[in-house]
Every structure is written in structure tokens, then in C-alpha cells.
Amino acid sequence: MKRILIIGAGGQIGSELTALLRSIYGGDNVVATDMRDVESLAETGPFHVLNALDAQAYADLVKKYKIDTIFNLVALLSATGEKIPQKAWEINIGALMNSLEIARECGCALFTPSSIGAFGPSTPKDKTPQDTIMRPTTIYGVCKVTGELISDYYHTRFGVDTRSVRFPGLISSLTLPGGGTTDYAVEIFYEAVKTGHFTCPVPSDVYMDMMYMPDALHACVQLMEADPDKLIHRNSFNIASMSFTPEIICNEVKKLVPGFTMDYQIDPVKEAIARSWPNSLDDTCAREEWGWKPKWDLQSMSVDMLKKIQEKKAKGLI
């Protein structure tokens, strides 16, 4: 049975991944940590407040709980990163370097997500290949490419079991994302339920890859369970399930929420970032090397998102 530590467990991915990992490996075997005190994470297993930049406190927890697998989910996202680039580097790379060193010292496997943000304007835009040009123009992307390279280095140089996927924009009804370029694809559902209207910060024609959270969580578990002998790549795998523009998702929401309207107030930073990212990824390597196969598409995801957010509204939670 794995003994898992999650850093950044209070975020969009972590809050749901913690629950899933605890359901698979048992509550006591999954230690959740976050910068902030997140009461709900303490209800089903151990929880500690941890600043992942504090290497000593981080290593102490790994040793105390005899951890063998770390999920490093600490990150400032793309749009926030452009406001405070030095801080973004300090946090994103600081947490990663501590994770790599602790994984090396303590013999842990390490999962660190990369992103479609690792690509840039000179990357082939459609069906972006697994191995291709990576010259991102955001600090977030620079951190992600650095993360991929240094994680592969730790694997080949020190034998650390590092693994990663390039996440697209993640859509979920549980925890809101914050500071990302793809956040609009979550916000649209909340606004559709709350007010019937959404003002979109990303231009109508920009394609980006997106994924429903259950598929993203499944990818984390499946990759960390994959047979290492079958992995040709490690850091990091393209994974994909749906790609759409704001106009396309607006039309999907309109089908499900009669009277829904959307207009645009373009955020120039988000527009520049979105236009620098791929339209869609080729995920053949992930499919072949560890059996990646998404379950959700735009239509099924939209139906489920709206149902869950409507339930939240009925309970007075939003």
C-alpha cells in the first residue's frame, strides 16, 4: 500500500485528488498538506499546515509518516504568474526543488504536474506532438519546462521515480481554480447557474485543450501505478480529452440553460497567453505507454457540471 504525501492539497486539483487517493489507499495512508489550514482535508485523514519552501519541515513530515510517494501540486498559475513573475519562479521552482531533493534522500516517487503552458507560440499548434519545440513566453511556462527537464534529470542522474502529465485547463465543480488562463471554462458554468450571463475574458475564437477533473485525477493515479518498464517518457506526458473555443462552450451551455447569454471583455494578458498555447495536443504516447483514455467530452462534462452547480445553488452553497 502506498504512503502518500500531497503538497498544495487545498488547491483545485489537490482537494479532489486527496479524496480520491484516500478512497483508494485508505485515509491514514494519504497525508494532505497546504499553506493554509483547510479543515475539510482533516476530516478523512492526516492534515498538516506546511510551507513547501520550508525544506526541513517538509522532510520531517515525509520521515514521520514513512512516505513513499509525493504529489507536488504547489503552483502559481499562468495569469497570476505574469503579475508577480519573480514570486512565481520562487514558489513553483522552490517547491519542486525541495520535492526532488526530499524524494532523492528518502527514496520517494514524485508526481509534479506540467501543463499546456509549457508550450509557446513556436510550438506546432494542432495535435501538438509529445516531443516538440518548447519555448513558452510566460513565467509559468518557463517554470513548467524547467520542471520537466530537472525532473527527467533527477530520474536519469539519481534514479528518482519522477512522473508527470501536461494538464490542459481543468474543469471542476468542487474547488474553483485561481489565476489561470483557462479559468473561464469553469466560471461560465457558475455564472450560467447564478445569473444566466457570463462576460468572457478570452476571445471567442481561441482554442485551448480542457479536461474534466475526474479524467485528470484518474490520469494521476494511473500514471503513478504504471509499470516503469513501459514508460519511455516520464516528464511529461501530453494528455487530452477535449478542445474548444469560448464560442463553442457558450453554444453548449445555451443548449442546457435556455436564455443564457455571453459577451466579451478581453483581458489582454489572458488573450496573449491563450494565443501562445496549442489548440490541441496529441496524446498517443500516454495512450500507448500507460493506457491513458479519457471518459468525458464537452457534452457529457457540461451536463454534469451544470447538474452539480445547480445542486450547490439549491443547497445555498453559491
Ligand code: AKB
Ligand atoms: C492555467 O490556465 O494557468 C492552468 C494551466 C492550463 O496550466 N489552468
